[in-house]
């Protein structure tokens with residue numbers, strides 16, 4: 001069975017294709033993923049970034065911190081990608097797949113911020129943020145956190161979303177050919 005792994009946003013302005021099976025499907029319960037998804041958790045799985053091809057349109061990007069940017073459709077707002085910039089992997093938001101049932105999550109991540117009425121999934125690994133990030137990475141996220149706090153603010157400077165070329169092009173240029 002070799003159904004193509006395709007997906008895209010709700011309005012159809014952005015479409016993508018993965019040229020290899022995605023790995024490590026998981027649910028992320030971190031506060032940033034909750035906000036970015038507008039949901040209680042974000043379902044994600046990854047592939048080497050050069051194997052994920054944007055086939056229509058161009059996602060917008062929001063740098064939720066200096067080490068992660070999130071790709072979404074500028075027209076309809078669908079969350080599409082989670083991009084850890086130092087990694088050779090790009091993650092896809094699994095609800096945006098044409099077949100969202102293709103990958104069953106194997107772990108739940110950042111469970112320390114799981115909302116209390118969401119039950120633990122059966123047969124999944126339970127991990128905290130500290131299981132997945134080094135202390136140094138946690139500090140880089142904390143120092144460059146661009147997410148609005150969870151309360152009203154008098155004023156707030158929104159971090160601009162830089163225009164980006166297609167995912168593959170972006171990664172090659174950002175890395176200066178180092179990977």
Ligand SMILES: [Zn+2]
Pocket residue numbers: 009010011012013014073074075076077078
């Ligand atoms: Zn759209």
